[in-house]
Amino acid sequence: MDDLALHAHLIGQQGSRSALNTPVLVLDIEKLDRNIATMQAFADARGVALRPHAKTHKSVDIGRRQIAAGAIGLCCAKIGEAEVLADGGITGLLITSPVSAPVAIERLAALAKRGIGLMAAIDNPDMVKRWDDALTSAGAMLEVVIDVDPGIRRTGVASPEAAVAVAEAIARSSNLTCRGVQYYCGMQQHIEDYAARRAAIVDRTDYLQSVIAALTEAGYQPEIVTGSGTGTHHIDLELGLFTELQTGSYVFMDKQYLDCDLANGPVPPFETSLSVDARVVSANHDALVTIDAGFKSLSTDGGAAQVQRGAAPETMFMFMGDEHAALIAPDIGTRLRPGDPVSLTVPHCDPTVNLYDHYHVVRGDTLVEIWPVSARGRAR
Template identity: 70%
Template sequence: MTSDRILHDALIGRQGSRADLNTPVLVIDRDALDRNIATMAACATAAGVALRPHAKTHKSVDIARRQLEAGAVGVCCAKIGEAEVLADGGIAGILITSPVAAPAAVARLAKLAARAEGVMAVVDHPAVAERLNAALAAEDARLDMIIDIDPGIARTGVASAGSAVALARTIDALPHLAYCGVQYYCGSQQHIENYVERRAAIIERTDYLREVIAALAEAGFAPRIVTGSGTGTHRIDIELGVFTELQAGSYVFMDKQYLDCDLAGGEPPPFEATLAVDARVVSANHSGLVTIDAGFKALSTDGGVAVVQRGAPESAVFAFMGDEHAALVAPGIGDDLSPGDPVSLIVPHCDPTVNLYDHYHVVAGDTLVDIWPVSARGRSR
């Protein structure tokens, strides 16, 4: 079996070794990654809000550690499986941001709460709160609970201020649960490309959040934690002053979806593209087209297509050609590139692309300096 470690361990530390990686391969620019982590940490600190970045983006114990070292209070996980892996890696302060409702998953969450430091979870239904309380009683454990509020997309979350108050009362009456606050994630607004339009959309949604918070406060359940936000709206949310902590995640990598957005209201982009898929030309028999070895199995398909970062004209058009292949189309590209030539691609959507790989290949300049596991790859249950 040819694992990443078998293929590439000997390249670590060898000058220029990025050029010798077997492709397709997932690559992180370490120094740019650290700059992105520091930039978001400084932004949160300056605003006086906590940062609990979403680890569903990177699924990595190594990256989570770097975020905590930079000042994050913890991380978010989308699923119990991700949380188990990161907790086993020594990561504290984990918030599970999707409701854990299935009986088997609830039992796992209760065991995690009993052994890991600072675990929190969201809930959006009284029956699930009662199920969690029973499982926690069996483990003699308690769990801090965050009420998930539907921002208008009907995916998860309580659907009204009244439902939020009723759920807070249920949690308060259960001895193994502790009500701590609310979650509000406006996912559909994160990728509105125009800053002014995105800001207007978030202002409207935040007005509703204020109504829910006011209802909770009037009932004696003022939230200590108001968690949410994302890479696309973090500046706007800081300005509006409702969140006590930010869950932004994709800022560590950036992808085409976020690079297409004006994140800073006309100012220079605050974050760099740190994640790439390195590929190689495998066929160049046509003047206007070359074929590379990165297709559907190498890149997510839900966020459009990849764009060239280096190794080919940035204007080259990417087109999927099957499971293993894609085309780069540009005038004369087949005359300029030859089979074996390397090409680096900015990914369309970072989260699902990461989930296709076992390891990150960490580079400084053009030298491979480390290989990190995608620790929670495939842990979607």
């Protein structure tokens, strides 16, 4: 049975969260809305636009809430995500990863014809020609930003000179307009110490300034400087180079970001709105119980999940296979019994969300809505 068949009848029933079949992805709508408002307020106070990254939530419903709060659009990692969000009425989309497969370029051109305010990142002069030809065939125009490599060597031009070469190719095209540059320092987002993270970002910002200077000298001064992330937004706003932020995980706050000092203070600026609810399925040992959420229910790239409620926060979590994990603590097997609920803070929110079909939206302990993970699996 799918989520709607299992749980739609619980919507509006007081305390219905406890009746959900587990494992299940749960979203606290009040915390979500506070997180959205907080990030928007940070950006507004600095006069910076907010274009949140939808690769985190993959949700038309959440995207609409971000737009309603003041975001100018959303970012998407893949063309498939952008297609889903555009179909859901979201405008101002920016595709942040290179689009290179021939069929994907055709889809990009088709989306440019119907998607209001669509932009895409590009980092190669050869791709400019391919995109331009596809846009000519589709009868469409497309605005682009030049992706700049901050040192990850994943995507982006590798030097200021390479950025100028891409800008020159765009200027020669018939259907592309260069709006600026994109710069995402992914390696620096999860440096836990604030001072160390700030020092790393100051260094990378100096490099970005050299790219912008080269483009400006060549006659291609960027109008848009887009990038940043949840881990560095506070620093990037202070440094003042970005014209828009692409923050994503702030809406949920996973353990990776909770381990970071995001704003140079003891209190995180955002709340944990996302959890995976699970249940104890076996309790035959004093210091260990087994729950029904394993590799198939939680991302494994961000370390261990953390107990949010149902057991002590210091309880140790350990994966025990596809379907199971262990909670380990003194006497936990005498305090928790099969069927008892536990809630987990996820290690890494983006890939965890992609494991589920729906968000179970709660207000307090009551299920109030069920939202689809609209762009789940749209990785191409």
